[in-house]
Amino acid sequence: MTTTVPPRGEAALERLLARAREIAETETARLLERTRGSARLYERARHILPFGVVSSFQKGSPYPIYVSRGAGSHIWDQDGQEYLDFHGGFGAMVVGHAHPRIVEAVREAASRGTHFAVTTEEAVEYGEEICRRFGLEMLRFANSGTEATMDAIRVARAATGRDVVCKIEGSYHGHHDAVMFSVIPNADVMGGRERPAKAPVSRGLVKDAHRYIEVVPFNDAEALERLFTERGPDIACLIMEPAMMNIGIVLPDLAYLRRVRELCTRHGVVFIYDEIKTGFTIAAGGAP
Numbered sequence: 090m091t092t093t094v095p096p097r098g099e100a101a102l103e104r105l106l107a108r109a110r111e112i113a114e115t116e117t118a119r120l121l122e123r124t125r126g127s128a129r130l131y132e133r134a135r136h137i138l139p140f141g142v143v144s145s146f147q148k149g150s151p152y153p154i155y156v157s158r159g160a161g162s163h164i165w166d167q168d169g170q171e172y173l174d175f176h177g178g179f180g181a182m183v184v185g186h187a188h189p190r191i192v193e194a195v196r197e198a199a200s201r202g203t204h205f206a207v208t209t210e211e212a213v214e215y216g217e218e219i220c221r222r223f224g225l226e227m228l229r230f231a232n233s234g235t236e237a238t239m240d241a242i243r244v245a246r247a248a249t250g251r252d253v254v255c256k257i258e259g260s261y262h263g264h265h266d267a268v269m270f271s272v273i274p275n276a277d278v279m280g281g282r283e284r285p286a287k288a289p290v291s292r293g294l295v296k297d298a299h300r301y302i303e304v305v306p307f308n309d310a311e312a313l314e315r316l317f318t319e320r321g322p323d324i325a326c327l328i329m330e331p332a333m334m335n336i337g338i339v340l341p342d343l344a345y346l347r348r349v350r351e352l353c354t355r356h357g358v359v360f361i362y363d364e365i366k367t368g369f370t371i372a373a374g375g376a377p
């Protein structure tokens with residue numbers, strides 16, 4: 090058996106970079122050639138939708154690929170090209186696209202009318218099932234993740250009489266002011282590991298919104314304990330995903346989750362699990 094030792098030094102690096110550029114150029118040319126339908130749709134979309142997409146996360150360079158349909162684990166783009174879908178709508182499409190039983194259930198429900206602004210028996214039945222699976226006493230349905238985390242934070246503030254929200258560095262919890270800090274910050278505004286910076290994600294936030302946020306690193310119970318010891322009486326809640334999904338998937342240390350639970354209880358801080366993504370994907374009843 091022979092092994093190849095990779096070349097070292099400036100010249101080797103230059104060769105690698107040149108090869109990377111070459112691959113990028115070939116692949117970009119192939120992409121542009123194969124996605125002309127997406128390019129055409131982008132020309133229409135960009136006039137009426139920011140970045141030509143319905144959510145800024147979906148923007149693409151030089152343009153986004155538009156999907157026209159899905160079945161099971163496969164999707165097709167505007168040009169009819171087939172892809173294996175490893176994204177699954179952020180995990181929400183856990184049983185695949187257009188599952189026949191779901192299509193039938195939606196069709197049947199829609200045939201009876203879709204919106205009455207009045208509670209239906211189905212809503213009660215569905216709520217009972219969620220409570221059973223997640224071990225909840227009560228629940229309130231929300232239309233989006235943003236709305237859910239906004240309400241959870243408001244309830245925590247009302248229950249504690251405190252204002253400050255603590256979040257994990259690099260986590261995303263929706264686009265309301267309370268949590269629009271430190272969401273994949275650029276390296277130059279990240280701050281240190283000890284005390285990550287409260288880098289705002291957007292303009293248009295209330296000017297002193299940063300006074301009501303604290304940011305801590307994930308999987309670091311000591312950092313959380315230090316913050317709670319310093320500012321505990323001001324902190325209404327800690328919001329976090331049990332497994333971080335905004336910067337790739339970062340699994341929690343189980344001892345960390347237990348310690349966080351203890352620290353929150355000890356300091357009277359409401360512990361909010363944001364399971365917008367992990368909810369039904371980690372397990373039928375969410376994370377432990």
Ligand SMILES: Cc1ncc(COP(=O)(O)O)c(C=O)c1O
Pocket residue numbers: 179232233234235236238261262263264330363364365366
């Ligand atoms: C963990 C988490 N919380 C909240 C949200 C916000 O959800 P929505 O886009 O439905 O407002 C997201 C969206 O990706 C999310 O990943």
